[in-house]
């Protein structure tokens with residue numbers, strides 16, 4: 001994808017943190033999505049729906065844009081304004097109790113939100129995996145800890161994040177959390193889990209910090225001392241096995 005195509009829409013009004021379009025671009029570059037036009041994608045924790053718009057444009061597939069804090073009505077207005085109201089279904093749902101059919105989606109995408117709800121072992125298998133088709137995939141990008149600081153989140157980040165510091169985990173820790181089939185719900189459906197430190201860190205943070213959003217101004221005061229030295233973005237790819 002060419003991020004320049006979406007530049008006009010990337011602003012303090014649509015961003016809720018480091019530029020989600022850059023994180024999505026890197027995920028899709030490393031693990032391209034191949035979908036038939038009658039297949040569906042779930043964009044989980046989509047916020048204002050910027051990533052949902054990009055997924056709709058780049059894949060041609062139907063996108064279900066789910067978020068907890070932003071209402072479906074608000075996102076519907078934005079999707080209509082962007083001309084993709086027919087292709088994107090806005091949903092207001094909690095990842096702990098998703099309102100979808102089993103095996104509805106070929107792919108699940110989640111940018112800068114999975115760490116809010118999925119940090120416990122077994123969550124993926126119990127709450128997410130049932131909704132993904134056989135041979136499908138999940139692609140996830142979250143802020144996390146650089147590998148060398150694994151398990152030191154509270155010590156290093158609590159001045160910046162308070163109690164939310166515990167949500168930040170290293171690529172290695174996320175791989176342990178997602179694991180493989182460590183839960184009876186999953187049967188034997190996971191083929192492979194890859195986690196890595198993403199490359200878009202500087203640019204994604206740079207785009208966010210250059211806005212005049214009040215949260216960006218707050219983050220800016222910790223960037224040099226906390227965010228840049230200790231944190232990264234963690235990419236995650238989970239590939240499901242083909243049907244037996």
Ligand SMILES: C[S@@+](CC[C@H](N)C(=O)[O-])C[C@H]1O[C@@H](n2cnc3c(N)ncnc32)[C@H](O)[C@@H]1O
Pocket residue numbers: 014015016017019020044045046047048051066067068069070093094095096110111112113114116117
């Ligand atoms: C920092 S915002 C990021 C939004 C968007 N993905 C982006 O990158 O701009 C985190 C998002 O996670 C969503 N979220 C948090 N907990 C959730 C849950 N339990 N179920 C679904 N979404 C959740 C919030 O509604 C919020 O929009």
